[in-house]
Amino acid sequence: MGSSVRARIKEMRQRLVRRTHRILPRFRRWARAVDFWIQDHHVAVVIAMFALLIVGAGALLWMDWDAVIGLAKDLAPVATIVSIIASALLGVIKWFGKRRAARLARKSTTTTVPHTREAEADRSASAPSTPSGSTEGEDANGEG
Known part of the structure; x- marks a missing residue:
């Protein structure tokens, strides 16, 4: 009988600990939501x-x-x-x-999508006619 009472007390204590550990994150989320609402x-x-x-x-x-x-x-x-x-x-x-304003500025900078690159931007300045940027007849050292 004594062990079952101890087991129930231990289970109750564990439930209490789990619930109290959830309170702080829940409070933070609530406080953040209230803060954003007041800002808006x-x-x-x-x-x-x-x-x-x-x-x-x-x-x-x-x-x-x-x-x-x-x-x-x-x-x-x-x-x-x-x-x-x-x-x-x-x-x-x-x-x-x-x-x-700071929150909206942060939000707008994090949600920007990078621009797509065009094929012209990938070409080398030294060889504008070749798509890969290499010229024909060159070896690995760049000598023709």
Whole structure:
């Protein structure tokens, strides 16, 4: 009885190890997909973030009016914080735009097909009339 319990525990442990080893690659694929999606839709993401900020500020005004009046007395620090957030979001837009451009540039360079060579390009400059580039009557040393 003790060996069957040990075997079941060992099997459960092995299953757990297999599943946890699959989590990291799965997370990497998911994070990469999210990263690419944000790069492709960075303007919409930033607009949505601004909309959430405005909704949050509106909820603050509606729910806790006294706190808003206290913040209005200290308007300068609030304006500073808002400008920092806005510049950070605009920086994020620029960063994702650069990453997207770099990714698309890499993608376009790796998918290019090499040009086919024409028969004229294979001919030797010294003997344009012969297709193989060798002249008749020459030996291996190039002497005729």
